[in-house]
Each structure stands twice: as C-alpha cells, then as structure tokens.
C-alpha cells in the first residue's frame with residue numbers, strides 16, 4: 194500500500210473530472226491510496242504568475258501548508274500546471290527564510306516548502322513498472338501510442354526535476370509496461386497552447402493540428418496525455434481542428450491512467466473513457 | 478491604492494537599485510538574467526506562439542536591454558506568450574525568459590498600457606483570478622460567462638460571444654459541466670490572502686471596461702474582519718532578503 198496526499202486542482206473537479214475518475218480507479222487497483230488535501234484552493238495557474246507575482250507564490254503555498262498540516266509529505270498533483278506552480282512555490286520558499294515567514298503569515302498556515310510534489314507518471318513509477326506488467330490482464334497491444342508530454346510536465350527542468358526536457362521517455366516506459374506499443378515522433382514536448390483556448394482559439398487549433406498530424410504521420414493510433422488541458426485541446430476540440438484543417442483520421446486521446454486502467458481490466462464506464470469526445474478504442 | 482502590483486514583487490525579488498536596467502522595472506535577479514542574453518535567438522526558434530507575436534521573444538529581451546521599455550509593454554507578444562517555458566528551458570545563458578515576460582505583463586497592467594487588441598487575453602486572466610477570489614476554486618461556468626461578457630464589452634463581437642455555446646449541452650451530457658462547482662469551506666481566508674497580496678491590485682486606465690477592482694472588496698472585507706494587511710507588505714524595499 195502506497196499512501197499519498199492528493200491535490201486534484203480545479204480542472205479535475207470541473208470539466209476534466211474524467212481524468213480524476215480514471216486515475217482514482219486505476220491507482221486503487223495498484224494499491225495506491227490518495228488522501229485529498231483538505232479544503233485545497235486553486236493554485237492560481239498562469240493567471241496568477243502573469244498578473245500578480247505574490248499571489249503566484251501564496252496560492253500554491255496555502256495548499257502546501259495545508260498538506261503539511263495534515264502530515265501529507267508527498268502529494269500527487271495530476272495536473273502539470275498545478276504541479277509546476279506547487280514546485281515553483283516550493284523552491285522559492287525553501288530558498289528564502291524571510292519569504293517563508295512572510296508567506297506563512299499571508300496564507301495563515303506554516304509552510305516550509307518541503308512537501309514533495311509528484312506527477313502521475315512518478316506515481317506509476319512508484320507503484321512499479323513490474324507490478325503493472327504483472328497485473329495487466331487485458332491485452333492493449335492494438336494500441337500504438339504517441340506519448341504526449343506537452344509543455345509543463347518536464348519544464349522548466351530545474352523546477353520540476355523530472356525526466357529529460359527534450360526527449361522524455363518515462364511515459365513510454367509505463368505505456369509499454371501496460372502492454373501497448375509506442376511510436377517515435379516529433380511533437381512529444383511541443384506546447385498545445387491550451388492556455389489560449391478561450392482567448393484566441395485560432396492559434397490553439399493551429400498548434401493542435403500540428404500535433405495531431407505529426408502523431409498520425411508517425412503511425413500512432415492514439416495519443417496519451419497526463420494533462421487535463423492537453424486533453425481538452427486535443428480531445429474536445431479535435432473535431433473543430435480536424436474540420437478546419439482537413440484531417441480525416443480520428444485520434445482517440447487517453448489519459449495515461451486510462452491506458453494502464455484498460456490493461457488492468459477496468460471497463461470504459463469505470464475509467465470514464467466513455468465520456469471523451471473522441472470515442473475510445475477499448476474494445477478493439 | 479496608488480501602488481501597482483509590480484511594487485509587490487520586491488517581496489521576493491529585490492528591485493534593481495540604480496543601474497540602467499532598473500528602467501526595465503525588472504527586479505535585480507531578472508535584470509542580471511536579462512543582461513546575460515546574447516541574442517542567439519534560440520528562445521524564438523522554439524516558441525510555439527512566435528507566429529502570433531508582434532515582437533519575437535529575443536527581440537523583447539534586446540529591446541529591454543536597450544531600455545525601450547514602452548515598446549515592450551505595448552506589444553501584443555507579452556500577452557500571446559502561453560508560459561510554456563520552452564524558451565527558459567533552452568536558453569544557453571539561463572535567462573529567466575518567462576520571469577521577465579511575467580514582469581512585463583504586470584508592469585503593462587499597472588501602467589494601463591494594455592491595448593484593446595491584447596485585451597481578451599488579459600480579460601481571461603483577470604476573470605480567472607477574480608473567480609478564484611470568489612470561489613476558491615475555479616467555477617468554470619461563471620468564469621466563462623464573465624469572460625464572454627467582458628470580452629463582448631470590449632469588441633462587441635457577437636460571434637465571439639456565442640462561439641463554443643454548442644459545446645455546453647455536449648459537456649453536460651458527458652457530466653463535465655457543473656452548475657454548483659467544487660466548493661471551498663473557508664472562503665474568507667482566500668479573500669484575506671488576496672487582500673494581503675494585492676494592495677492596489679487592479680487594472681488601470683480605460684482599457685478594461687467594466688472591470689470591478691477586486692481588491693477593494695477584498696480589502697474592505699479584510700478590514701471588517703479586523704485583519705489588516707501586514708504594514709510592511711507592498712512597501713517597496715522592506716522585504717530585501
């Protein structure tokens with residue numbers, strides 16, 4: 194049994210609740226127990242660091258403080274934007290005693306900057322690839338996955354300290370352990386522009402179409418992501434993107450936990466893949 | 478309420494004292510970082526948004542080195558940047574590219590230099606932060622509604638107002654749309670955090686029509702609860718660590 198704190202973030206409690214459903218179902222099978230940080234608040238996302246540098250530290254710091262208060266020393270933050278904001282606050286706080294004192298006062302809970310923040314890939318690594326391999330009972334060998342890390346899972350490297358910023362392979366290792374194949378492609382760490390989806394859709398669709406096209410050109414029959422915003426952009430917006438740019442083939446977009454979950458024998462309705470916009474390829 | 482949000486920054490990034498780079502409004506560390514840029518252009522080469530920018534990232538840094546602050550503050554580029562950190566990651570000189578761009582956004586807001594053309598992005602981020610102030614967690618429906626409304630007040634584009642509306646029912650059908658939203662128990666603490674972080678936190682100038690300065694509400698509430706913002710907060714130079 195692995196015990197971890199859990200910071201879902203707004204997306205996973207909002208329109209990306211299929212991601213939460215999927216990772217909860219999947220991690221339960223792997224004996225990972227999640228304890229949600231009590232009364233967590235939004236991390237501020239890019240709005241905070243764009244508009245107010247103080248809030249950009251204080252909002253994530255409040256959550257780190259709440260986790261500490263509840264003795265949660267390691268926290269899974271499945272949204273890469275949240276995990277990056279939490280990491281950034283951690284670094285700033287750990288490096289600066291005066292800031293620590295000030296921010297603890299501002300957020301009304303002591304913060305040390307020592308809570309370890311994990312992304313979903315790291316939690317699967319913790320559960321163990323061997324264990325995933327052994328627990329896999331359903332073949333997903335028909336899936337040729339393009340693992341898409343997007344921008345923030347691996348960047349900036351000094352902040353997130355995870356895998357390789359230019360050629361990460363950690364997601365591939367998990368997907369292969371679960372029994373699917375992976376493709377080598379060029380857009381694994383290119384940004385999909387999700388932050389602009391509402392404000393300037395045109396640019397975002399252009400970025401998405403490059404990603405879809407490149408994955409298809411390299412023989413992928415699905416995309417695998419570990420980010421709620423990437424999923425919105427590539428799944429929910431996919432029909433728009435395909436229509437606008439004349440891409441005929443559809444490309445299902447899975448969360449990493451969907452893929453592992455399928456291999457573990459979980460059904461569509463258990464994982465929430467039946468709620469995706471692009472129909473899943475589970476059954477085939 | 479005269480202090481802008483940029484003056485809050487010294488709290489953890491001491492402001493540059495005297496050299497010419499202080500002109501940029503960058504804090505010390507950022508100013509040093511900026512000075513290291515040798516114009517290799519790698520930031521621009523990898524920038525996914527470069528096509529949509531009026532200034533390339535490396536141009537932003539060069540202009541700042543030359544002291545052409547206003548040109549940068551009035552650019553659309555600083556608002557087109559999606560903070561993907563590709564530039565920061567790849568810069569051979571370890572320039573904190575995103576850190577500098579963040580400061581430029583805050584400075585542009587504080588000085589009322591955000592033009593209408595860039596407005597939608599700003600409005601999006603403001604409605605986002607405002608939504609968090611109110612609910613503690615993002616309440617997607619009301620944020621979208623606010624964003625659409627304020628965006629409409631800017632350019633009166635009906636097409637924009639209703640774009641994406643067709644998605645509503647589809648999201649609802651997939652149980653991805655929530656009228657109530659995920660709730661925080663202690664919402665008062667969020668208002669206090671905002672008040673302490675945001676003295677004078679409000680957009681200036683006529684470029685953001687219909688904006689209700691969030692911080693005034695937050696601050697008066699903070700006063701009502703008897704929790705004044707710490708006196709040293711926001712006072713320039715007090716937090717040099």
Ligand code: SF4
Nearest residue numbers: 514515517518520568
């Ligand atoms: S990559 Fe770094 S050194 Fe090169 S132009 Fe950009 S900021 Fe300057």
Ligand code: SF4
Nearest residue numbers: 524558559561562564
């Ligand atoms: S962080 Fe901004 S400037 Fe840098 S590469 Fe990404 S979009 Fe371009």
